[in-house]
Amino acid sequence: MKTNRTVVTLLAVAAVLTGCGQEKSDVADPTPPLSSTTEQSSSSTTSQTTTIASSSKSTASTTPKPSASQMDLSAYAATGGAGKGHYFTSGTLRCGITQSATGCQSTALVKNRPKCTDPDSRAPYVAIDGSEPSEDGCTTQGVFIAEKPAKELLAGQSLTVDDATCTVVATGSVTCTTNEGRIVANSEVFQYHAE
Incomplete structure (x- = not known):
């Protein structure tokens, strides 16, 4: 029984963490990433948030001239x-x-x-x-x-x-x-x- 409780507890923790990550990915994090090392070592949920923040930031910056x-x-x-x-x-x-x-x-x-x-x-x-x-x-x-x-x-x-x-x-x-x-x-x- 103890094994079943552990599995159920782990599944419940995973569901909570997954649910939290989904809520966070819907809203862009307004703070830029600290460094590329931080971005690479962070979880996939944080990477998605960072990507959204970076995308919104890049539209405000000067875009390079397109090649022909x-x-x-x-x-x-x-x-x-x-x-x-x-x-x-x-x-x-x-x-x-x-x-x-x-x-x-x-x-x-x-x-x-x-x-x-x-x-x-x-x-x-x-x-x-x-x-x-x-x-x-x-x-x-x-x-x-x-x-x-x-x-x-x-x-x-x-x-x-x-x-x-x-x-x-x-x-x-x-x-x-x-x-x-x-x-x-x-x-x-x-x-x-x-x-």
Whole structure:
């Protein structure tokens, strides 16, 4: 009988402790953990509470900049001035990654392209072309303008096709890289950098 009483007593203690732990996990502990050592050596109930407290704390702190997230290529597949490829917009920029070129052109004036005086007939343009390392200047063509309106690529998003990646740094500011080089396109500068 003594063994049965001990088992019943242990079960009752376990039930009380389990019940207490459940009540505590429903409410976040407002005090931060003392150290990572304390957090690791504490029980699972305390760890759950600490995690909840840490989660609520992290939303108040400054969040780091997200890395560029890769987008689904099929949403950007189109035909445009540079042929079949992947076209997107960002602010006044019209950009694309095609088999023949990767780059952007602008529907507005760009400060370091003073000769590109009219975005409709002499648009600022910069590209990495597989046969020529770089073309920058003005264009009279809709090289990176898709036949149907291209989808917008948002800040922090990127497209990668083969060795080419274009990333929207901020609305209206794009960088593209390939094995041949890198371009920067925004309202201040259209520029090519050799790799």
